[in-house]
Amino acid sequence: MIARPELRSFQPPVRTLMGPGPSDVPPRVLAALARPTVGHLDPAFVGMMDELKELLRYTFQTRNELTFPVSAPGSVGMETCVVNLVSPGDTVVVCINGVFGQRLAENVRRAGGVPVIVEDPWGEPVDPAKVEDTFKAHPEASLLAFVHAETSTGALSDAAALAAIARRFGALTLMDCVTSLGGVPVLLDEWGIDAAYSGSQKCLSCTPGLSPVSFSEAAVARIRARKTPCQSWFQDLSLVLGYWSGAKRTYHHTAPVNPLYGLHESLLMLAEEGLEAAWQRHRDNHLRLRAGLEALGLRFVVREDARLPQLNTVWVPDGVDEAAARTRLLKEYGLEIGAGLGVFAGKVWRIGLMGHSSRPANIALCLAALKDVLG
Amino acid sequence: MIARPELRSFQPPVRTLMGPGPSDVPPRVLAALARPTVGHLDPAFVGMMDELKELLRYTFQTRNELTFPVSAPGSVGMETCVVNLVSPGDTVVVCINGVFGQRLAENVRRAGGVPVIVEDPWGEPVDPAKVEDTFKAHPEASLLAFVHAETSTGALSDAAALAAIARRFGALTLMDCVTSLGGVPVLLDEWGIDAAYSGSQKCLSCTPGLSPVSFSEAAVARIRARKTPCQSWFQDLSLVLGYWSGAKRTYHHTAPVNPLYGLHESLLMLAEEGLEAAWQRHRDNHLRLRAGLEALGLRFVVREDARLPQLNTVWVPDGVDEAAARTRLLKEYGLEIGAGLGVFAGKVWRIGLMGHSSRPANIALCLAALKDVLG
Numbered sequence: 001m002i003a004r005p006e007l008r009s010f011q012p013p014v015r016t017l018m019g020p021g022p023s024d025v026p027p028r029v030l031a032a033l034a035r036p037t038v039g040h041l042d043p044a045f046v047g048m049m050d051e052l053k054e055l056l057r058y059t060f061q062t063r064n065e066l067t068f069p070v071s072a073p074g075s076v077g078m079e080t081c082v083v084n085l086v087s088p089g090d091t092v093v094v095c096i097n098g099v100f101g102q103r104l105a106e107n108v109r110r111a112g113g114v115p116v117i118v119e120d121p122w123g124e125p126v127d128p129a130k131v132e133d134t135f136k137a138h139p140e141a142s143l144l145a146f147v148h149a150e151t152s153t154g155a156l157s158d159a160a161a162l163a164a165i166a167r168r169f170g171a172l173t174l175m176d177c178v179t180s181l182g183g184v185p186v187l188l189d190e191w192g193i194d195a196a197y198s199g200s201q202k203c204l205s206c207t208p209g210l211s212p213v214s215f216s217e218a219a220v221a222r223i224r225a226r227k228t229p230c231q232s233w234f235q236d237l238s239l240v241l242g243y244w245s246g247a248k249r250t251y252h253h254t255a256p257v258n259p260l261y262g263l264h265e266s267l268l269m270l271a272e273e274g275l276e277a278a279w280q281r282h283r284d285n286h287l288r289l290r291a292g293l294e295a296l297g298l299r300f301v302v303r304e305d306a307r308l309p310q311l312n313t314v315w316v317p318d319g320v321d322e323a324a325a326r327t328r329l330l331k332e333y334g335l336e337i338g339a340g341l342g343v344f345a346g347k348v349w350r351i352g353l354m355g356h357s358s359r360p361a362n363i364a365l366c367l368a369a370l371k372d373v374l375g
Numbered sequence: 376m377i378a379r380p381e382l383r384s385f386q387p388p389v390r391t392l393m394g395p396g397p398s399d400v401p402p403r404v405l406a407a408l409a410r411p412t413v414g415h416l417d418p419a420f421v422g423m424m425d426e427l428k429e430l431l432r433y434t435f436q437t438r439n440e441l442t443f444p445v446s447a448p449g450s451v452g453m454e455t456c457v458v459n460l461v462s463p464g465d466t467v468v469v470c471i472n473g474v475f476g477q478r479l480a481e482n483v484r485r486a487g488g489v490p491v492i493v494e495d496p497w498g499e500p501v502d503p504a505k506v507e508d509t510f511k512a513h514p515e516a517s518l519l520a521f522v523h524a525e526t527s528t529g530a531l532s533d534a535a536a537l538a539a540i541a542r543r544f545g546a547l548t549l550m551d552c553v554t555s556l557g558g559v560p561v562l563l564d565e566w567g568i569d570a571a572y573s574g575s576q577k578c579l580s581c582t583p584g585l586s587p588v589s590f591s592e593a594a595v596a597r598i599r600a601r602k603t604p605c606q607s608w609f610q611d612l613s614l615v616l617g618y619w620s621g622a623k624r625t626y627h628h629t630a631p632v633n634p635l636y637g638l639h640e641s642l643l644m645l646a647e648e649g650l651e652a653a654w655q656r657h658r659d660n661h662l663r664l665r666a667g668l669e670a671l672g673l674r675f676v677v678r679e680d681a682r683l684p685q686l687n688t689v690w691v692p693d694g695v696d697e698a699a700a701r702t703r704l705l706k707e708y709g710l711e712i713g714a715g716l717g718v719f720a721g722k723v724w725r726i727g728l729m730g731h732s733s734r735p736a737n738i739a740l741c742l743a744a745l746k747d748v749l750g
Contacts, residue, residue, distance in 0.1 A: 209632075
């Protein structure tokens with residue numbers, strides 16, 4: 001027998017989470033996680049699942065029947081959308097202006113699709129004119145995929161304009177709203193978005209690990225009309241559907257019961273505040289943080305009209321050891337801010353004001369700590 | 376705007392969970408879930424990830440470096456094993472003696488593999504002689520896949536014998552130990568199992584949503600030698616590795632932070648008790664429950680030498696409305712037992728004594744409630 005390790009319970013430090021997610025989780029949500037576990041087919045749990053779908057429809061501003069949380073992180077939400085909507089050989093217009101657009105393209109490739117890339121510089125929004133030109137050159141494209149709020153750069157793209165172009169060319173639209181949902185308007189039905197995925201740990205302020213998704217009737221029709229089965233058993237929506245909807249719920253996989261309690265509570269808190277009030281709070285707190293960052297001499301990466309209020313990306317000042325600075329923030333102040341990803345690694349900081357983290361107290365701490373660390 | 380729903384916090388009922396999982400979650404684990412969320416790249420969290428791997432190696436009885444929890448339910452652990460180990464065109468011997476063997480075969484098909492089925496009746500263990508004959512007929516087979524403890528029937532197969540056959544034919548072995556891990560001996564290294572996946576919500580007594588996996592050096596070598604990329608981005612172990620091991624941890628996906636606190640605590644409790652003591656407890660409590668069930672006139676589905684102590688499958692007596700009986704157990708006693716799946720639907724009950732649910736108090740409640748309901 002291999003001997004048992006001598007270890008103790010893990011007591012995490014208390015942090016203030018102002019990176020690109022996870023964001024601070026409110027005590028109400030943490031308390032919900034610790035409620036007694038029930039079975040995944042318990043009638044009481046099935047009732048809660050129905051409420052979750054209703055709360056998600058409000059959050060996504062959609063009437064889509066097929067709206068539910070995937071039992072896995074946002075990356076799986078992305079993959080679920082791609083492997084269901086893309087059949088081998090399909091042409092997909094994929095917009096890349098950061099890490100997550102790249103990941104979308106990689107998912108399309110692995111699903112056997114042919115991505116046609118629309119590239120924009122990191123830190124800029126997707127250019128609708130380029131998307132239009134690409135559809136003209138590829139009228140066979142059946143899907144447009146883009147990232148609404150690029151978590152790697154802090155840029156917001158014009159989802160309504162992009163979806164309108166796809167619609168004109170007879171294509172469906174798939175939108176990543178991992179970082180946008182709950183922080184800025186996300187209006188699936190008004191904009192005509194056919195499929196969207198998000199994450200629980202950003203502006204929804206739940207713990208990481210769940211990925212809300214929603215599919216329009218046109219998306220469901222495409223899934224139903226597939227000639228080849230979805231390559232993933234777990235992500236095959238034609239199978240998942242029996243568990244998340246219908247009169248009789250049938251076993252598909254064992255849902256993550258307690259994390260779903262947490263998501264229910266966090267969505268309820270958002271509904272209590274109201275979406276418009278939450279968007280306004282994110283805007284107000286962004287302006288407050290921005291004033292302080294600019295007073296410290298920090299410059300924003302993204303131009304003002306495409307800047308995400310919930311994810312503030314600034315250039316690391318010349319001569320500053322950015323990793324050492326983040327380590328000091330974490331060790332001395334218990335404050336987490338985000339490093340750069342991909343081509344932005346070592347060059348930018350990403351300061352999140354997402355969900356419960358978007359509070360004046362967090363801003364005051366962040367500005368005071370940054371002032372100290374930047375000397 | 377779509378109006379906000381008027382809902383309240385979800386307060387789950389308190390249940391006694393004696394189905395096929397989730398099982399009762401001890402208060403220590405529930406409390407761990409509610410600890411403060413930290414970032415998924417926080418040094419404190421990375422330290423806990425290392426402890427988790429160590430605890431899982433003890434639980435699986437393996438020295439495999441590549442041992443970690445997949446950030447999703449057991450079905451994704453299964454799919455992760457299959458899509459990494461199976462390349463298009465590979466022949467895979469798949470043993471089917473219940474629902475989860477069927478699911479393995481379906482996963483092999485969707486990964487482009489060619490399953491060769493070894494079929495045994497539901498309720499019986501996998502027959503090693505049939506596996507041997509199948510390998511003789513299919514010497515090209517590169518993988519054997521089987522379910523150690525069939526959750527749909529309660530039958531335990533002889534993993535050591537099956538892995539030895541695969542080894543003789545130069546094939547790797549993939550084992551489902553979702554229901555066995557922590558309840559009966561699972562000895563990956565001693566038996567020569569190359570890949571295994573489990574679930575957090577059975578004999579580990581954590582909440583559902585995580586899937587511990589482990590891969591031998593031979594399995595890792597096969598993954599490294601793949602000529603086609605893994606079809607799944609999220610499940611591609613060559614990418615996941617950078618986050619779960621190595622000197623510098625790189626971002627892959629955002630790990631489910633709080634659920635991992637829970638898994639750490641539940642594995643720690645198992646290590647404190649000791650694997651041998653836990654196996655003995657499961658055996659002792661099974662005998663106690665068995666005596667009571669037989670006194671009620673209930674008959675076991677599985678023959679004695681292949682019976683799982685943690686999952687007791689009995690025939691529903693003639694003339695009993697099984698769904699109505701389960702509803703009474705749930706409503707009057709807050710007791711959940713499992714229904715039959717697949718060909719066993721409506722014919723059997725599955726009574727779990729898994730992990731924290733394997734306690735004399737639960738057995739006393741279950742027997743008294745069944746006696747009442749069976750009248």
